[in-house]
Structure formats: C-alpha cells, structure tokens
Amino acid sequence: MxxxxxxxxxxxxxxxxxxxxxxxxxxxxxxxxxxxxxxxxxxxxxxxxxxxxxxxxxxxxxxxxxxxxxxxxxxxxxxxxxxxxxxxxxxxxxxxxxxxxxxxxxxxxxxxxxxxxxxxxxxxxxxxxxxxxxxxxxxxxxxxxxxxxxxxxxxxxxxxxxxxxxxxxxxxxxxxxxxxxxxxxxxxxxxxxxxxxxxxxxxxxxxxxxxxxxxxxxxxxxxxxxxxxxxxxxxxxxxxxxxxxxxxxxxxxxxxxxxxxxxxxxxxxxxxxxxxxxxxxxxxxxxxxxxxxxxxxxxxxxxxxxxxxxxxxxxxxxxxxxSVEPAIQNASVPASLQMKGVDTAIELVNLTFSYPSRPDQLALRSINLAVKSGETIALVGPSGAGKTTLFEMLERFYDPAEGEVKIFNKPLQSLKLQEARQQIGLVPQQPVLFSADVWHNIRYGKPDATDEQVIAAAKKAHAHEFISALPQGYASYLGEQGVRLSGGQKQRIAIARAILKDPAILLLDEATSALDAESEQHVQAALNVLMLNRTTLIIAHRLATVIHADRIVLLDQGQIIGVGRHEELLVQSSLYKRLCDLQFKNAD
Incomplete structure (x- = not known):
C-alpha cells in the first residue's frame, strides 16, 4: 500500500x-x-x-x-x-x-x-x-x-x-x-x-x-x-x-x-x-x-x-x-444573430426544465410564449411559479430538459454564448455592485465606454446628481457590495450599467419592490428611459407596477395559466383576481 x-x-x-x-x-x-x-x-x-x-x-x-x-x-x-x-x-x-x-x-x-x-x-x-x-x-x-x-x-x-x-x-x-x-x-x-x-x-x-x-x-x-x-x-x-x-x-x-x-x-x-x-x-x-x-x-x-x-x-x-467541465457549452459552429427586421424577439417552445439539485421537481412545464420586438411583458404569479427560472433560461444559465428558447428566431443553444448574453440586460431586485469606484461599476456594462458615455448613462438613470455629491464623485469607492449607498442609489447604478450596455432584451426582476416611495419614483423614471424601444420582461409581485404592460403572463407551479391585459385577466383568472384583491385591499 x-x-x-x-x-x-x-x-x-x-x-x-x-x-x-x-x-x-x-x-x-x-x-x-x-x-x-x-x-x-x-x-x-x-x-x-x-x-x-x-x-x-x-x-x-x-x-x-x-x-x-x-x-x-x-x-x-x-x-x-x-x-x-x-x-x-x-x-x-x-x-x-x-x-x-x-x-x-x-x-x-x-x-x-x-x-x-x-x-x-x-x-x-x-x-x-x-x-x-x-x-x-x-x-x-x-x-x-x-x-x-x-x-x-x-x-x-x-x-x-x-x-x-x-x-x-x-x-x-x-x-x-x-x-x-x-x-x-x-x-x-x-x-x-x-x-x-x-x-x-x-x-x-x-x-x-x-x-x-x-x-x-x-x-x-x-x-x-x-x-x-x-x-x-x-x-x-x-x-x-x-x-x-x-x-x-x-x-x-x-x-x-x-x-x-x-x-x-x-x-x-x-x-x-x-x-x-x-x-x-x-x-x-x-x-x-x-x-x-x-x-x-x-x-x-x-x-x-x-x-x-x-x-x-x-x-x-x-x-x-x-477538470470540471462547464455544463453550458458553445455550439461547435455558432449561428449568427440577426436582429434587424425580426418581429419576434423571444420565443419559448414547449419549454420544460427542472433544477439539477431537484431533478424530480419540474420548475417549468411545457411553456409556450412568443414576445414581439419592443413588447413589454409582465410575469406575475405566486412565489415558486417559475418567473425567475424563465429569466435564468433566457440568460442560458441552464439548458432546458425539453423544448427550446429562441431569441430573434435563433435557438439560444445554437448561438455563441457571449454574443447571446450581450443582447440581454438584467436589473435584479438586489443589485450587485463591485468593491470599486462608480466608474468601474457603471462601465461594467461596456468596458470600452468613455467617461462621457458613463456620465450620460448615469444621467438617464437619475444617478448623476447623487454620484456628483459623493466625496470623490465618480471616483468614489463604494465599499463591498456598494455598502456605502442606499438601496435606491444602488439600483440606479445598476440601471445606469444596463443603459450603457444597451441590450436588445431587458429583464427586470422586482427592480422596485424593496424601495421606499421616493426612491421608487426615481428608479421607475430611470426604468422608463431604459425600457424605451426595448423588448422588456418584468417580474413583479406588486401588480400596480405592471398593469400598463402590453401583456401580462400569469404563472403558477411552472405553467402559464393565463395571458392578457390587466382587465382581461381580472375576468379570466380567479388566481389573478385574488392576487389583485389582496394587494389593492392591503394598499387601501
């Protein structure tokens, strides 16, 4: 031995x-x-x-x-x-x-x-x-x-x-x-x-x-x-x-x-x-x-x-x-991505998925959805319905067990991973900031951006004013995970980063849910600028923020159980009506 x-x-x-x-x-x-x-x-x-x-x-x-x-x-x-x-x-x-x-x-x-x-x-x-x-x-x-x-x-x-x-x-x-x-x-x-x-x-x-x-x-x-x-x-x-x-x-x-x-x-x-x-x-x-x-x-x-x-x-x-091999691999011969003149930005075809840690529990079940270019879609439903999982599939953090995800009529798995992700911008509920200055955190969306472009993005995100008031302005160190900023300020930095990236598809995950009324007003104004002329998917539990979406997709237990505008779903879906009644009643 x-x-x-x-x-x-x-x-x-x-x-x-x-x-x-x-x-x-x-x-x-x-x-x-x-x-x-x-x-x-x-x-x-x-x-x-x-x-x-x-x-x-x-x-x-x-x-x-x-x-x-x-x-x-x-x-x-x-x-x-x-x-x-x-x-x-x-x-x-x-x-x-x-x-x-x-x-x-x-x-x-x-x-x-x-x-x-x-x-x-x-x-x-x-x-x-x-x-x-x-x-x-x-x-x-x-x-x-x-x-x-x-x-x-x-x-x-x-x-x-x-x-x-x-x-x-x-x-x-x-x-x-x-x-x-x-x-x-x-x-x-x-x-x-x-x-x-x-x-x-x-x-x-x-x-x-x-x-x-x-x-x-x-x-x-x-x-x-x-x-x-x-x-x-x-x-x-x-x-x-x-x-x-x-x-x-x-x-x-x-x-x-x-x-x-x-x-x-x-x-x-x-x-x-x-x-x-x-x-x-x-x-x-x-x-x-x-x-x-x-x-x-x-x-x-x-x-x-x-x-x-x-x-x-x-x-x-x-x-x-x-020796660990990435589970997500580029296609051997990646297809080229063409966005001009394509009417459908996102298409989910019979999409079924379960997380590797829970293989017997389906997170998504036979999802079929087409999103037109420039359309704003709201994803609503109780916790665990599959909303965040859909975002993760779109960014190809996971591959589906069945079906496929398409962006601009090309299967996501056929595209070069970096090229596909470059067309998608995410603004999460809890923004992620790095232990660096403001320049670095905003420029993360576009590393070769000039100072003027960074400042322009910050202004569109309603962030320039508070950034200028920081001790060293844009050169101010933000601390670990942006600990020196408030929640609303962090969110606006994240939005400025997404504006600078200029993605074709925008994913908003509860971007205003954790903010006070004043911060929410600033962040919502910044989001309106960011969403302009973009294909946007919004996850929101606060239904008052998505009633003006082009369409609302209601999810429950990994399935789509309703699609339509706010007024239509109130009539068609008892679950949606119950969610609205609970929220608006509590708001009163």
Missing part, C-alpha cells in the same frame, strides 16, 4: 508539469546552475583534504595558503551559482503559481451557476489561494532543494567510495533504515495534508459567511456563540495540522537519528584507522565532509518528501477544479 502511495502522489503532481513547460529555457539554466553548485560542493571536500594533509599535517604555510585560496575560490563560485539557481527557481515557482491560479479562475468563471450552489465559496477560494501558494513553495523551493540534494547525495556517495570503500559501506548500511520511515510516514503525511487543507477551507468559509452577514449576527446578539463556533472550527483545523506536523517531525527525527548514528560508527572506525596509519587525517576529514553532505542531503530529502506529499494534496484539489 505504501509503495502504491508514492507513485500516486507523483502522478497527482504530473499535470503541474504542463504549467512548467512554457519556461523550459529558464528551467534549463536553473538546472545547469544547480549541477554547477553540486559539482563545486563536492570539490570542496577535496579542498578540505588538501588543507589538512598539505597544510596542517605537512605544517607548510605556503601549501596551507594555496589550499585555503582554492577553497575560497570554490566557495565564491558556489555562492554565484546558488544565486542564479535560487533566483530562477523562485521566479519559476511564482510564475507557475500565478499561471495555475489564473487557469483555475478562468475555469471557475466559466462554470454554470449550479456549481456554486453546490460548492462552498470559501472552499473554492481556499483552493484558488492557499493551494496555489503551497504549489509555488514546492516548485520554487522544494523542487530545487530535492534536485540539489539528490545530486549531492549521488555525488557524495561516489566520492565516499573513491575516498574509502570500507567506511562507505558502513555509511551505506544505514540508508535502508532511512528510506523505511520516509515510506511509512509519507503516506500518512499526504492524507493528513489533504485533511488539513480541507479544514482550513472550512475555517475560511465559516468566517466569510459570518463577516458577510455581520449585521444579522450583531442584531441578534450572537457574537458570543459565533466566537465559540468559530473557535471549534479553528481547533478542528489545528488538530489535523498537529497530527500532520507530528508525522513530519517524526519522519525528520528518525532520519537524523539513523543517519548520524551511521556517521558516528564511521568516525569510530575511521579514527581507529588514522591512529593505525591505514588512512591519512586528510582522507578522514574529506570522508567526514562527504558523509555529512550525504547525511544532510538525506535529511533534506526526507523533509522535501513530506512537502511533496502535502503538495500532492493541494494539486489534487486544484486538478479537481480544472
């Missing part, structure tokens, strides 16, 4: 080689420097021998000076080689780590929304940050250490045999005992490393959720309980880390004990041979130098082996992300 674990760890790390391949030139220079340093290090042993035999034993100052001069030159060359080796390998680690982080983010941003509903954001962020940083340490430091010490180990063993065969056999007798704990402890370290990274991710997830909902936590005075709960998460992570550290410490301690026990035996035998005149003091000194070099290399390799096992856990988690 232990023998199988090592290949498995290395196999897990193999995909990382693909990220190193673009930098083979730098890798070649770094490895050349590494070989150079290893050769110089081995040469120092011979310089030690000359210092002892030609200097101390021979008692010759000139020969001592010459030997020390040679040693100094070798040390200088080793320092220069080490500089290039360290710089290039560290650069490589940082570069590859950045490339992996970019590749993981590129994959994440293309994944379907349901993936993020099923996986914790803290866990994903831990992989994107902590795991890639760990791999950076492995590539930039541990790999270099492993290769350097492997070369030193091999070269040192060769020099040991050249110097003295009998003493070499004594040193070698301890190597099998060194390898054994590496194999035994290594498998356990890898397992615990994966567990440790998972528990750290849990800590980040829990902390992120509490900080994100800090107002709720404080309003319910749950601070003491949350401190205790977070303490349990931290302790769980520490307990796993403690086990991992204990295994690694045991591995390193066992290697050091066994290696230096072998060296002590060698020194006793070698010292006896010097006293008997069988070998010179210089030979023993050189042998001790090489033996310590071999022992140090083995000790370092055992430590690096633990790091490799830990890196394998990180690589495994990252490769899991990179």
């Amino acid at each position: 232990a023998d199988e674990e090592k290949p498995r760890a290395l196999h897990t790390l193999l995909p990382i080689v693909g990220f190193v391949r673009p930098y083979t030139g730098r890798v070649a220079i770094a490895i050349t420097a590494l070989f150079f340093v290893a050769a110089i290090s081995l040469s120092i042993g011979q310089a030690v021998k000359r210092v002892i035999d030609d200097g101390f034993v021979a008692q010759s100052e000139s020969q001592l000076a010459t030997a020390l001069g040679v040693m100094t030159a070798l040390i200088l060359l080793m320092a220069v080689g080490t500089f290039f080796r360290f710089y290039l390998m560290s650069w490589l680690g940082e570069r590859v780590s950045a490339d992996i982080r970019q590749a993981v983010f590129d994959r994440l941003i293309e994944l379907h929304p349901s993936y993020f509903e099923e996986n914790l954001s803290g866990e994903i962020m831990s992989r994107l940050t902590t795991d890639t940083t760990l791999l950076q340490s492995i590539i930039g430091s541990s790999f270099s250490l492993a290769l350097r010490n492997a070369l030193t180990l091999i070269g040192g063993l060769i020099m040991l045999f050249i110097t003295n065969i009998k003493l070499s056999l004594i040193v070698l007798s301890g190597i099998p005992f060194v390898i054994l704990p590496m194999v035994l402890f290594g498998r356990r370290v890898r397992t615990l490393s994966r567990q440790s990274q998972d528990t750290v991710a849990d800590v980040g997830t829990y902390a992120g959720e509490i900080i994100h909902n800090i107002k709720v936590v404080q309003s319910y005075t749950r601070e003491p309980e949350e401190k205790i709960a977070f303490g349990k998460e931290v302790t769980a992570a520490f307990d796993v880390a403690k086990k991992r550290i204990r295994q690694r410490a045991s591995l390193i301690a066992a290697v050091i004990l066994l290696v230096f026990t072998a060296i002590s035996m060698m020194l006793w035998v070698g010292g006896t041979d010097v006293l008997r005149g069988n070998i010179t003091a210089g030979e023993l000194g050189a042998f001790v130098f090489y033996a310590i070099m071999v022992a140090t290399s083995l000790g370092t390799l055992s430590e690096v082996y633990g790091e490799v096992q830990r890196a394998a856990g990180a690589a495994e988690r990252l490769m899991e992300l990179l």
Whole structure:
C-alpha cells in the first residue's frame, strides 16, 4: 500500500508539469546552475583534504595558503551559482503559481451557476489561494532543494567510495533504515495534508459567511456563540495540522537519528584507522565532509518528501477544479444573430426544465410564449411559479430538459454564448455592485465606454446628481457590495450599467419592490428611459407596477395559466383576481 502511495502522489503532481513547460529555457539554466553548485560542493571536500594533509599535517604555510585560496575560490563560485539557481527557481515557482491560479479562475468563471450552489465559496477560494501558494513553495523551493540534494547525495556517495570503500559501506548500511520511515510516514503525511487543507477551507468559509452577514449576527446578539463556533472550527483545523506536523517531525527525527548514528560508527572506525596509519587525517576529514553532505542531503530529502506529499494534496484539489467541465457549452459552429427586421424577439417552445439539485421537481412545464420586438411583458404569479427560472433560461444559465428558447428566431443553444448574453440586460431586485469606484461599476456594462458615455448613462438613470455629491464623485469607492449607498442609489447604478450596455432584451426582476416611495419614483423614471424601444420582461409581485404592460403572463407551479391585459385577466383568472384583491385591499 505504501509503495502504491508514492507513485500516486507523483502522478497527482504530473499535470503541474504542463504549467512548467512554457519556461523550459529558464528551467534549463536553473538546472545547469544547480549541477554547477553540486559539482563545486563536492570539490570542496577535496579542498578540505588538501588543507589538512598539505597544510596542517605537512605544517607548510605556503601549501596551507594555496589550499585555503582554492577553497575560497570554490566557495565564491558556489555562492554565484546558488544565486542564479535560487533566483530562477523562485521566479519559476511564482510564475507557475500565478499561471495555475489564473487557469483555475478562468475555469471557475466559466462554470454554470449550479456549481456554486453546490460548492462552498470559501472552499473554492481556499483552493484558488492557499493551494496555489503551497504549489509555488514546492516548485520554487522544494523542487530545487530535492534536485540539489539528490545530486549531492549521488555525488557524495561516489566520492565516499573513491575516498574509502570500507567506511562507505558502513555509511551505506544505514540508508535502508532511512528510506523505511520516509515510506511509512509519507503516506500518512499526504492524507493528513489533504485533511488539513480541507479544514482550513472550512475555517475560511465559516468566517466569510459570518463577516458577510455581520449585521444579522450583531442584531441578534450572537457574537458570543459565533466566537465559540468559530473557535471549534479553528481547533478542528489545528488538530489535523498537529497530527500532520507530528508525522513530519517524526519522519525528520528518525532520519537524523539513523543517519548520524551511521556517521558516528564511521568516525569510530575511521579514527581507529588514522591512529593505525591505514588512512591519512586528510582522507578522514574529506570522508567526514562527504558523509555529512550525504547525511544532510538525506535529511533534506526526507523533509522535501513530506512537502511533496502535502503538495500532492493541494494539486489534487486544484486538478479537481480544472477538470470540471462547464455544463453550458458553445455550439461547435455558432449561428449568427440577426436582429434587424425580426418581429419576434423571444420565443419559448414547449419549454420544460427542472433544477439539477431537484431533478424530480419540474420548475417549468411545457411553456409556450412568443414576445414581439419592443413588447413589454409582465410575469406575475405566486412565489415558486417559475418567473425567475424563465429569466435564468433566457440568460442560458441552464439548458432546458425539453423544448427550446429562441431569441430573434435563433435557438439560444445554437448561438455563441457571449454574443447571446450581450443582447440581454438584467436589473435584479438586489443589485450587485463591485468593491470599486462608480466608474468601474457603471462601465461594467461596456468596458470600452468613455467617461462621457458613463456620465450620460448615469444621467438617464437619475444617478448623476447623487454620484456628483459623493466625496470623490465618480471616483468614489463604494465599499463591498456598494455598502456605502442606499438601496435606491444602488439600483440606479445598476440601471445606469444596463443603459450603457444597451441590450436588445431587458429583464427586470422586482427592480422596485424593496424601495421606499421616493426612491421608487426615481428608479421607475430611470426604468422608463431604459425600457424605451426595448423588448422588456418584468417580474413583479406588486401588480400596480405592471398593469400598463402590453401583456401580462400569469404563472403558477411552472405553467402559464393565463395571458392578457390587466382587465382581461381580472375576468379570466380567479388566481389573478385574488392576487389583485389582496394587494389593492392591503394598499387601501
């Protein structure tokens, strides 16, 4: 089992080689420097021998000076080689780590929304940050250490045999005992490393959720309980880390004990041979130098082996992300989208759908609806009727189980995903703002827009006045999720973004439901500008806001149960009449 674990760890790390391949030139220079340093290090042993035999034993100052001069030159060359080796390998680690982080983010941003509903954001962020940083340490430091010490180990063993065969056999007798704990402890370290990274991710997830909902936590005075709960998460992570550290410490301690026990035996035998005149003091000194070099290399390799096992856990988690295929794919040969002269902007044909998390529960059932270009359609119905699901189908966050969605007479699945979404603008009930300034948040609708175009969009959205009153105007930082703005101000920023995008199809999801009367007036005025000459679908529970729509579509339990104007549905549908009676009665 232990023998199988090592290949498995290395196999897990193999995909990382693909990220190193673009930098083979730098890798070649770094490895050349590494070989150079290893050769110089081995040469120092011979310089030690000359210092002892030609200097101390021979008692010759000139020969001592010459030997020390040679040693100094070798040390200088080793320092220069080490500089290039360290710089290039560290650069490589940082570069590859950045490339992996970019590749993981590129994959994440293309994944379907349901993936993020099923996986914790803290866990994903831990992989994107902590795991890639760990791999950076492995590539930039541990790999270099492993290769350097492997070369030193091999070269040192060769020099040991050249110097003295009998003493070499004594040193070698301890190597099998060194390898054994590496194999035994290594498998356990890898397992615990994966567990440790998972528990750290849990800590980040829990902390992120509490900080994100800090107002709720404080309003319910749950601070003491949350401190205790977070303490349990931290302790769980520490307990796993403690086990991992204990295994690694045991591995390193066992290697050091066994290696230096072998060296002590060698020194006793070698010292006896010097006293008997069988070998010179210089030979023993050189042998001790090489033996310590071999022992140090083995000790370092055992430590690096633990790091490799830990890196394998990180690589495994990252490769899991990179291997996830987006559920929504572009057509192999995308159709071209033509909007001019097309009478029908949206067509839903026998549309049936259920969410992946609830496959047995239909969210939409045989929906058939055609929306003319420039028409305003209101979607109404009780919660869970399927209104928001229809929006998600139009933006192709999901594909239907049966039927199809068409925009401008082209099946949505036949179009290039980005091109189709570019024609659709969404103004949600809870506007999403980024932790940046006003310029960035409005320009998100059209990245290449000029400042003048951004300001014009803000004016149409009735946002220019309050933006100008901010401390730095359009350069004002809005805080996380726009926390420095009121609900109505956030909504108008989102509308300005949609105006700047200038989509052919507009989706309004309860855009005014959470606002006070004054803010609603401003936002509704902005929406009227935005809706002008556009195909618009509106989700609204407040029926007073949609009674002037061209048509109202009544949904219930994923089905269309009525279509018509306000007055028609009052007569045709008991459900619509009941909804109106409840709302208008409450309004009175």
